[in-house]
Amino acid sequence: MTDSSDETDRSADQTDGTTGWRPSRRRLLEVGAATGAIAALGNLALGRQAQTYRLGGEVSAWTGQEPESIADEENPTLELTAGTEYEVVWENLDGAPHDFTIQDDQGETITSTETMSEEGATRSLTFTATLEMAQYVCTVHPNTMIGDIEVTEAATATPGAETETATGTETATETETETETETGTPGTGAGFFQAGAEVGLRQVADGPLTAPTDFADPDDGTGRFFVTDQTGELYLVRENGVRDEPLLDVSERMVELGTFYGLYASQTQDYDERGLLGLATHPEFGDNGRLYLHYSAPPTEELRSINWDHVEVVSEFTMSEDGNSVNPDSERQLLRIPHPQYNHDAGPMAFGPDGYLYVPMGDGGGANDDMYGHADDWYEANDGGNAQDLRHNLLGDVIRIDVDERASDGTGTPTGTPTATPTGAEADEERPYGIPDDNPFVDEPDALDEIYAYGFRNPFGIDFDSEGNLFVSDAGQNLWEEANVVERGGNYGWNVKEGTHCFSTDEPSDVEGITECPESEPDDAPYDGSELIDPVVEYPHVYEGQSVGITIVGGHRYENDTVAELQGAYVFGDWSADPARSEPLGRVFTAMPPDDFGADGTGTGTPTGTPTAAETETTAGPETETPQSDETPGEEEETPDIGPGDVPRQDLWEMAELQFVDGFDWFVRQFGQDRDGEIYVLTNRRGVPEGETGAVLQIVPPEQGEDVSRTDTPTATDS
Numbered sequence: 001m002t003d004s005s006d007e008t009d010r011s012a013d014q015t016d017g018t019t020g021w022r023p024s025r026r027r028l029l030e031v032g033a034a035t036g037a038i039a040a041l042g043n044l045a046l047g048r049q050a051q052t053y054r055l056g057g058e059v060s061a062w063t064g065q066e067p068e069s070i071a072d073e074e075n076p077t078l079e080l081t082a083g084t085e086y087e088v089v090w091e092n093l094d095g096a097p098h099d100f101t102i103q104d105d106q107g108e109t110i111t112s113t114e115t116m117s118e119e120g121a122t123r124s125l126t127f128t129a130t131l132e133m134a135q136y137v138c139t140v141h142p143n144t145m146i147g148d149i150e151v152t153e154a155a156t157a158t159p160g161a162e163t164e165t166a167t168g169t170e171t172a173t174e175t176e177t178e179t180e181t182e183t184g185t186p187g188t189g190a191g192f193f194q195a196g197a198e199v200g201l202r203q204v205a206d207g208p209l210t211a212p213t214d215f216a217d218p219d220d221g222t223g224r225f226f227v228t229d230q231t232g233e234l235y236l237v238r239e240n241g242v243r244d245e246p247l248l249d250v251s252e253r254m255v256e257l258g259t260f261y262g263l264y265a266s267q268t269q270d271y272d273e274r275g276l277l278g279l280a281t282h283p284e285f286g287d288n289g290r291l292y293l294h295y296s297a298p299p300t301e302e303l304r305s306i307n308w309d310h311v312e313v314v315s316e317f318t319m320s321e322d323g324n325s326v327n328p329d330s331e332r333q334l335l336r337i338p339h340p341q342y343n344h345d346a347g348p349m350a351f352g353p354d355g356y357l358y359v360p361m362g363d364g365g366g367a368n369d370d371m372y373g374h375a376d377d378w379y380e381a382n383d384g385g386n387a388q389d390l391r392h393n394l395l396g397d398v399i400r401i402d403v404d405e406r407a408s409d410g411t412g413t414p415t416g417t418p419t420a421t422p423t424g425a426e427a428d429e430e431r432p433y434g435i436p437d438d439n440p441f442v443d444e445p446d447a448l449d450e451i452y453a454y455g456f457r458n459p460f461g462i463d464f465d466s467e468g469n470l471f472v473s474d475a476g477q478n479l480w481e482e483a484n485v486v487e488r489g490g491n492y493g494w495n496v497k498e499g500t501h502c503f504s505t506d507e508p509s510d511v512e513g514i515t516e517c518p519e520s521e522p523d524d525a526p527y528d529g530s531e532l533i534d535p536v537v538e539y540p541h542v543y544e545g546q547s548v549g550i551t552i553v554g555g556h557r558y559e560n561d562t563v564a565e566l567q568g569a570y571v572f573g574d575w576s577a578d579p580a581r582s583e584p585l586g587r588v589f590t591a592m593p594p595d596d597f598g599a600d601g602t603g604t605g606t607p608t609g610t611p612t613a614a615e616t617e618t619t620a621g622p623e624t625e626t627p628q629s630d631e632t633p634g635e636e637e638e639t640p641d642i643g644p645g646d647v648p649r650q651d652l653w654e655m656a657e658l659q660f661v662d663g664f665d666w667f668v669r670q671f672g673q674d675r676d677g678e679i680y681v682l683t684n685r686r687g688v689p690e691g692e693t694g695a696v697l698q699i700v701p702p703e704q705g706e707d708v709s710r711t712d713t714p715t716a717t718d719s
Contacts, residue, residue: 080149081151112125314357347670459475471483
């Protein structure tokens with residue numbers, strides 16, 4: 001739903017007389033600097049008996065039921081006082097498996113209930129609040145069912161003070177300061193990331209965009225851009241804004257967003273990762289008018305019968321003769337990849353300098369890469385492992401195909417269904433695409449020919465630089481986010497590792513995790529014993545008590561000189577730093593490669609300007625001792641905050657956070673790059689695909705920036 005202020009802005013700006021276009025806004029509004037006061041503790045502050053919170057649990061969110069102050073609020077903040085006893089009673093609202101777990105700021109479990117999947121049933125958890133409590137979460141659905149816990153120290157009651165505190169009329173200054181620190185709202189350039197270059201933003205496009213997912217410059221001499229929207233539309237963007245009428249609408253071919261199948265069929269929720277997710281124009285688009293879309297289609301009857309959720313589709317379309325629309329009847333489905341859960345669908349695609357199409361694909365969804373529909377892999381210590389499996393499906397991989405070689409003109413054959421996948425001559429006859437001769441597993445009869453690289457969880461961004469280096473960002477789970485320089489046949493570790501760290505499906509939120517894991521894959525075919533490749537970018541979700549981010553989004557390497565300070569840097573971002581997933585606290589970062597980073601993507605060394613160890617500690621915070629693996633059995637140690645000792649900065653690229661002269665209050669949805677090398681941030685103001693708050697913002701020098709901030713702040717709960 002579009003708010004009235006948006007409509008006013010569009011009417012005022014649409015002065016060029018062009019019909020059917022929505023010009024980009026030129027906002028001249030000042031953003032108020034006032035901050036909201038911290039809520040008073042009310043009667044919970046000095047309670048002598050167990051105080052009760054009641055919550056309803058469904059995959060979309062926890063919903064407050066009691067007390068009245070949290071009623072109907074999604075993922076409400078639980079305000080507790082240290083030393084006070086509380087009871088949380090939660091009801092399973094959708095029949096999906098849920099638990100209720102209280103964690104510290106490192107994601108370490110403090111107390112929890114068992115998992116329960118009976119709709120309408122309730123469980124309760126009684127505990128005494130401690131200052132270490134930072135959040136509550138359903139560990140089965142940690143991306144959506146997560147809320148903050150704010151714990152204050154118990155005050156010493158004095159006659160007359162109890163009544164005042166209990167009525168919530170005033171909160172002590174000391175308590176207010178402590179709560180702010182516990183919440184950990186990030187400051188620009190503070191915490192894990194150094195303060196980077198100062199830049200501005202220019203708004204290129206906004207409504208009717210909802211949640212823009214990808215961007216393409218067809219380089220056809222028209223000066224136009226294409227932008228995909230998660231809700232199913234492909235839009236045309238020019239200097240005067242977005243054309244109202246989309247070039248193509250595939251929403252009728254997609255799943256209905258918010259409606260799920262399989263295990264989640266009985267529930268409805270606003271949060272969704274499916275939709276129209278990726279876009280690429282053919283390298284010879286100016287001559288052939290061909291473009292490629294990645295979208296989520298409903299499951300077949302066969303897939304429904306085994307509770308799989310949807311099919312990821314990659315299709316070719318052709319522009320109409322007049323170039324003003326895409327012919328909807330021209331669809332030629334290339335890939336149909338069955339997907340067991342609704343999340344980890346990846347998104348953007350890219351053509352490489354070799355002319356082949358590269359398609360990242362997530363691991364199948366759920367958590368840990370070990371739910372139903374996730375094949376067993378070679379690493380026995382962890383269950384599941386689509387990302388490490390080469391035999392059964394294309395999930396958790398970067399796929400590489402030749403769209404110009406047409407073995408078949410029919411509909412793409414589902415690749416990696418629960419039944420056997422065609423191989424050899426039979427597969428060649430059925431594939432509506434070709435396989436590049438130098439794909440790494442072409443000569444391996446026990447591996448899928450389409451795989452170019454593997455070991456990814458949710459590869460959510462892809463880019464080739466001018467030297468042919470391939471960059472892929474990969475969304476992490478509970479602790480770490482990463483970006484990689486991808487090599488042919490490379491194994492990027494998931495679910496053996498999360499970033500540079502060992503990963504355990506038994507303890508996915510343990511900061512220390514398991515201290516030993518394989519550094520290489522097996523040497524039994526189809527594997528060849530290669531080392532697992534670590535990322536060039538890594539950052540934690542929480543760093544020294546502050547939220548850093550939730551999901552990496554990226555990115556492109558900047559090779560122009562318009563913004564001189566960014567030249568050569570990989571520009572990427574994070575969707576939001578709000579652990580509750582409701583506030584648009586997106587962040588944009590840079591990573592500078594080392595001097596010897598070469599055309600083959602294998603350069604190592606220290607980047608120019610990389611701080612010394614002492615400087616890194618000053619920037620990042622006090623030194624934290626690296627966890628040791630030789631603890632005495634039974635000896636408990638407090639899990640340290642993630643600090644310099646936990647981040648292998650010497651093995652990573654130099655990272656910084658961009659400083660926007662007029663602020664940045666958006667969710668970061670994706671990035672785009674035009675043929676001149678300029679970078680665009682695809683954003684919106686909601687954590688779910690609804691409304692018309694989407695925008696395309698170009699990164700420009702600070703003196704060319706506009707104020708693109710907003711005084712209205714619609715969130716996922718707004719109607």
